[in-house]
Amino acid sequence: MSSFAPAAKRSKTAESVTDSGEFFPGIGKIGFKPKAGPKEVLCFKHYNASEKIRGKTMEEWLRFSVCYWHTFRGTGADPFGFPTLIRPWEDGTDSIENAKRRMRAAFEFLHKLGVKYWTFHDRDIAPEGATLEETNKNLDELSDLALELQSKYGIKLLWGTSNLFANPRYMNGAATNPDPHVFACAGAQVKKMLEITKKLGGENFIFWGGREGYQSILNTDVKREMDHMAALFKMAIAYKNKIGFTGQLLIEPKPKEPTKHQYDYDAQTVIGFLKSYGLDKDFKLNIEPNHTTLAGHGYEHDVVVASKLGFLGSVDSNTGSTDLGWDTDQFPMDVKNATLVMKAIIEQGGLAPGGLNFDCKVRRESTDLEDMFVSHIGAMDTFARALRIAAKVLDDGILPGLVKDRYHGFDSGLGKKIEENKATLEEMEAHVLKHGEPEVRSGKQEMFESIFNGYV
Ligand code: XLS
Ligand code: CA
Ligand code: CA
Numbered sequence: 001m002s003s004f005a006p007a008a009k010r011s012k013t014a015e016s017v018t019d020s021g022e023f024f025p026g027i028g029k030i031g032f033k034p035k036a037g038p039k040e041v042l043c044f045k046h047y048n049a050s051e052k053i054r055g056k057t058m059e060e061w062l063r064f065s066v067c068y069w070h071t072f073r074g075t076g077a078d079p080f081g082f083p084t085l086i087r088p089w090e091d092g093t094d095s096i097e098n099a100k101r102r103m104r105a106a107f108e109f110l111h112k113l114g115v116k117y118w119t120f121h122d123r124d125i126a127p128e129g130a131t132l133e134e135t136n137k138n139l140d141e142l143s144d145l146a147l148e149l150q151s152k153y154g155i156k157l158l159w160g161t162s163n164l165f166a167n168p169r170y171m172n173g174a175a176t177n178p179d180p181h182v183f184a185c186a187g188a189q190v191k192k193m194l195e196i197t198k199k200l201g202g203e204n205f206i207f208w209g210g211r212e213g214y215q216s217i218l219n220t221d222v223k224r225e226m227d228h229m230a231a232l233f234k235m236a237i238a239y240k241n242k243i244g245f246t247g248q249l250l251i252e253p254k255p256k257e258p259t260k261h262q263y264d265y266d267a268q269t270v271i272g273f274l275k276s277y278g279l280d281k282d283f284k285l286n287i288e289p290n291h292t293t294l295a296g297h298g299y300e301h302d303v304v305v306a307s308k309l310g311f312l313g314s315v316d317s318n319t320g321s322t323d324l325g326w327d328t329d330q331f332p333m334d335v336k337n338a339t340l341v342m343k344a345i346i347e348q349g350g351l352a353p354g355g356l357n358f359d360c361k362v363r364r365e366s367t368d369l370e371d372m373f374v375s376h377i378g379a380m381d382t383f384a385r386a387l388r389i390a391a392k393v394l395d396d397g398i399l400p401g402l403v404k405d406r407y408h409g410f411d412s413g414l415g416k417k418i419e420e421n422k423a424t425l426e427e428m429e430a431h432v433l434k435h436g437e438p439e440v441r442s443g444k445q446e447m448f449e450s451i452f453n454g455y456v
Helices: 014-020 060-063 068-073 096-114 134-151 180-197 223-245 269-274 289-294 301-308 335-349 369-396 398-406 413-421 424-437 445-455
Strands: 064-067 116-119 156-161 204-208 250-251 283-287 312-316 357-358
Touching: 014 068, 060 269, 060 335, 064 068, 064 096, 064 369, 064 424, 068 096, 068 116, 068 424, 096 134, 096 301, 096 398, 116 223, 134 180, 134 369, 180 204, 180 223, 204 283, 204 312, 250 312, 269 301, 269 312, 283 445, 289 301, 289 312, 301 312, 301 335, 312 335, 335 369, 357 369, 369 398, 369 445, 398 445
Parallel strands: 064 116, 064 357, 116 156, 156 204, 204 250, 250 283, 283 312, 312 357
Antiparallel strands: none
């Protein structure tokens, strides 16, 4: 099926790839072919970018984005084995030349896939130098190329972020490190990356709390660490305003990994944190349902909670493996789960300036170059189907109507007074004394599930 040689036979081909000018020869622009057979996987069967649904095109609703770290820096290495994903544009060095060649491959990929957005960490695109000056210079050089390629292909930056977790200096945390010198390194990195994100027209800026958590409560001052994290966020708000960066700031919750307890545990925890520190006007959330399941919730839970509380800014649309206890960053292929997410997104009127970022990696066993396309196409088709189904659920109005009906008691009388915060405990007592025991009403879960199944 693959037109590419097996990974093991590909090596030292970086120069020939440059000569041919194409990094993915044999793969053209991915088209919409709704009638394609089951074995045709290099085409969209459901994602029709320009098709209108509920007043917006599929492209506008879905705002797909490809992440640089997994797709262009992932090697397939795991704690038990060496890299398996040998890409022909890689020459095995961390040179600027290699970084540039990789970036050209990335933009060819985005263009052929037909995705309009990308996301990256500062360290994904440019090597770190011996000093901050050198590191920043490398980042300037690679972001110049990114700017050129963005305009060549009409591709935009969904969000930028700083990698505040890979360098050994951050092993005890970045903003929550007990050493202010390390905090300063994190601040300097965020400052530069805010500038780079602005330069590239980034629509959002993300903070994922890499190692902001603890491994042992015995050596940790939880209060001071959270205060320090809030202090970094306040500096980021101030600097963003100073340089006129208008993108949305986002925090991405995750309950554990790499630390055993991450402060940004889940959506409700982060919203509570933002409100405690007066940051709730400046931040929204980037929800990764894969992290939501790690927190012990259902796939869609944090998306729905964040959205209903007015904090859903963007989504990292990947999935975990519920039979494993760690972050597997798989491509989302479950239509039902995706439908619940799309329902929440439609209900809030869309995700812009956020998007659906594929923070996903092909399995280390998926070694063909075409697997990079097949995986993204499969995930895009999953969300396209989900969009159609969610729109139908909302258009029909049956499920939303039944939910509304469950709460109809709060539309008038005593219920209305409770919702408006105008009622008292004395009135509650008087109501029960007058009306006695309430009637038992079925929750009808199975009926809701059966109706939902009817749409999928
Ligand atoms: C890790 C996170 C990370 C963020 C960006 O689990 O998902 O990749 O999305 O730093
Ligand atoms: Ca993520
Ligand atoms: Ca993840």
